[in-house]
Structures are given as C-alpha cells and as structure tokens.
Amino acid sequence: MARPIVATIHSDALRHNLSVVRQAAGRSHIWSVVKANAYGHGLARIWQSLSDTDGFALLNLEEAILLREQGWKKPILLLEGFFAPEELEILDRYRLTTSVHSNWQIQALAQARLSAPLDIYLKVNSGMNRLGFQPEQVHNAWQKLRNLDNVGEMTLMSHFARAEEAQGIVEPLRRIELAAKDISSPRSLANSAATLWHPQTHHDWVRPGIILYGASPSGKWQDIASTGLRPAMTLESEIIGIQNLYPGEGVGYGHRYRASDEQRIGVVACGYADGYPRHAPTGTPVYVDGARTTTVGAISMDMLVIDLTPCPEVHIGTRVELWGDNVRIDDVAAASGTVGYELMCALAPRVPVVVAD
Numbered sequence: 001m002a003r004p005i006v007a008t009i010h011s012d013a014l015r016h017n018l019s020v021v022r023q024a025a026g027r028s029h030i031w032s033v034v035k036a037n038a039y040g041h042g043l044a045r046i047w048q049s050l051s052d053t054d055g056f057a058l059l060n061l062e063e064a065i066l067l068r069e070q071g072w073k074k075p076i077l078l079l080e081g082f083f084a085p086e087e088l089e090i091l092d093r094y095r096l097t098t099s100v101h102s103n104w105q106i107q108a109l110a111q112a113r114l115s116a117p118l119d120i121y122l123k124v125n126s127g128m129n130r131l132g133f134q135p136e137q138v139h140n141a142w143q144k145l146r147n148l149d150n151v152g153e154m155t156l157m158s159h160f161a162r163a164e165e166a167q168g169i170v171e172p173l174r175r176i177e178l179a180a181k182d183i184s185s186p187r188s189l190a191n192s193a194a195t196l197w198h199p200q201t202h203h204d205w206v207r208p209g210i211i212l213y214g215a216s217p218s219g220k221w222q223d224i225a226s227t228g229l230r231p232a233m234t235l236e237s238e239i240i241g242i243q244n245l246y247p248g249e250g251v252g253y254g255h256r257y258r259a260s261d262e263q264r265i266g267v268v269a270c271g272y273a274d275g276y277p278r279h280a281p282t283g284t285p286v287y288v289d290g291a292r293t294t295t296v297g298a299i300s301m302d303m304l305v306i307d308l309t310p311c312p313e314v315h316i317g318t319r320v321e322l323w324g325d326n327v328r329i330d331d332v333a334a335a336s337g338t339v340g341y342e343l344m345c346a347l348a349p350r351v352p353v354v355v356a357d
C-alpha cells in the first residue's frame with residue numbers, strides 16, 4: 001500500500017467553471033490563465049478540459065511549447081513577455097503572442113528576423129506598478145510598435161491591483177483611458193475578480209485564472225458561493241494513527257495544543273511537505289466521515305492531527321478531506337493567513353495526482 005495521500009483533479013469541474021466564466025464574460029473572448037503549471041493542477045493533465053477556451057495565457061516558454069506539442073493550435077499569450085531577445089526565435093517558431101512592457105522589448109522586436117509578424121499585447125501600468133508603460137508613455141510605444149514589420153495585431157493590456165474591491169477599478173480605468181485616448185484597439189484588462197464583478201472591464205479578452213479552479217479571487221469562499229464555481233482539486237488522505245489524550249496532554253511539536261478533557265485525536269498522512277500550509281493553526285477546518293472537524297497542534301512535515309470528537313466512528317483508514325467540496329481551499333487558506341492561489345500552486349510533487357472525468 002502506498003502512502004494514502006492523493007490529489008484528485010476534477011475535469012468536469014474545470015469544464016463547468018469555464019462555462020460559468022463564458023456566461024460571465026458575455027461576448028468577450030477568454031484567455032484561460034494556466035501559468036504556474038495551471039495553478040498547481042498540472043498543465044499537461046488539465047488543458048484539454050479547458051480546450052473550449054479561446055486562448056491560454058501563461059509565462060514559461062516550456063509550458064507554451066508543451067501546449068503546442070500536445071496539439072493546441074489557438075492563441076497562447078506570454079503574460080510577462082519575453083525575457084531576452086534570443087527568445088523571439090522561439091516565439092516565432094511556436095507562434096506565441098507576447099506582452100510588451102519595456103522599451104528594450106520594442107528594440108528587440110525591431111531587430112529580430114521573424115518568419116511572420118507576432119501579435120503583441122502592449123502593457124499599460126494602471127497603478128499596480130509592476131510591469132508596463134506609464135499612461136503618458138503609451139502613445140509613443142504604440143507608434144513605434146505599429147511601425148514594425150515584425151508586429152501583427154496589437155492589443156492594449158493592463159492588470160488590476162484591487163479588482164476585488166467595489167471601487168478598485170475606478171482609478172486604473174481612468175489611467176487606462178488616458179493611455180488609450182487616441183488608440184483604438186482591442187483591450188484585455190479583466191482578471192478573475194474583474195470578470196466576475198466588473199463587467200465594464202470585459203472588453204475584447206478577459207483573463208481569468210483562479211475562478212477556473214473554483215477558488216475565490218478575494219480569498220473568501222462566500223464571495224463566489226452564488227456563482228456555481230466548483231473546486232477543481234480535492235486533497236485527501238487517511239487516518240493512519242489514533243491517540244486518546246488525558247486532560248493536560250500535549251500534541252505534536254512544541255505541544256502547541258493541549259487537551260483540556262479526555263480527547264480522541266486522529267493522525268492524518270498529510271503535512272507541509274505535501275503542500276499543506278505549515279502555518280495552519282489549531283482550528284483549521286478538515287472534513288472526515290461526514291463531519292467537519294479541525295486540526296489540533298502544529299502541522300508537521302508528513303503528518304497533521306485532527307480532533308475526532310465530532311466523529312467518533314473514525315478508525316484507521318478513514319478518508320479525510322483536507323480541501324475540496326466539503327472544506328473549501330479558501331477556508332483553509334484564510335485560517336493559515338494566505339490565499340487559495342498559494343495553496344494550489346504549492347501542491348508538492350510527491351503527492352500522487354489522479355484525474356477524474
């Protein structure tokens with residue numbers, strides 16, 4: 001018998017979530033964001049479940065090449081653009097659309113020898129202050145690019161810093177309008193939060209990521225509860241040990257939890273080396289045997305401990321859901337001071353993954 005931990009990827013949930021996005025996006029095209037190995041779900045294993053999308057957005061050339069080699073013919077967008085002029089040859093060979101966020105990239109495009117023009121996404125810094133041209137620099141960058149034979153279709157792109165807030169897009173949209181004042185071109189602005197909550201940002205292409213995987217861009221599961229989005233990943237393991245504590249006895253490293261009464265606890269084969277957050281405190285939700293219970297004590301590398309008081313029937317071998325349909329990854333993340341994004345991306349390579357239809 002193998003160690004009982006397993007992550008299940010739900011193809012039907014991915015397909016369903018894409019259809020929810022399609023509804024929300026109206027007539028806009030969809031870049032399904034599959035960076036970071038499809039947010040930890042495994043790009044090679046999941047892209048076909050999302051193949052109704054209009055394009056895939058990611059940022060590693062290896063991932064883009066994988067999609068082409070597996071037969072994806074529609075557009076691929078490199079969200080961070082190319083990292084060195086030499087890479088343009090690969091963008092050319094695999095027909096990749098690239099964001100352009102810096103002047104050196106415009107020069108590299110001017111000097112490259114390409115077999116055909118590349119479509120580009122000119123990135124506007126609308127206040128995130130990571131990548132992109134300031135609004136007042138955009139006109140100039142646009143003109144330079146428009147004059148290059150190596151440049152095909154051009155789209156204006158920006159990324160929101162605070163789209164999960166009701167007013168979070170007001171100032172960025174002002175800056176984008178400023179940047180675009182004499183440019184009429186397609187636009188791509190909306191991440192998951194803007195796709196769900198700010199239809200006025202949809203324009204030509206939306207770029208949802210986290211909602212395809214069934215977690216909330218705000219970090220709060222309640223915020224997407226009414227959308228019908230479903231978790232695309234379940235992380236499960238089993239009880240591999242049971243202890244009965246006397247009042248006052250401690251549990252795990254540092255005895256960070258002590259029983260106040262007699263208490264039955266279960267040891268689960270899942271720890272931080274599997275991707276479970278080490279900072280999860282006592283009280284982090286877990287689902288076992290039809291009941292919700294919680295972790296107690298420190299999360300260790302290979303194990304965690306749960307309270308069995310609400311589920312007296314539990315025995316060695318009982319299945320435990322760490323996150324999935326019954327315990328939302330957003331809730332585990334919130335308890336641990338992080339977001340669902342980080343937990344799904346951090347699923348460890350040692351966890352076996354199965355794909356369910």
Ligand SMILES: *Cc1c(COP(=O)(O)O)cnc(C)c1O
Pocket residue numbers: 033035079159190191192193207208209210211217
């Ligand atoms: C990651 C990313 C997205 C998707 O963000 P979500 O919050 O997961 O929807 C969209 N656009 C860019 C530029 C990104 O880097």
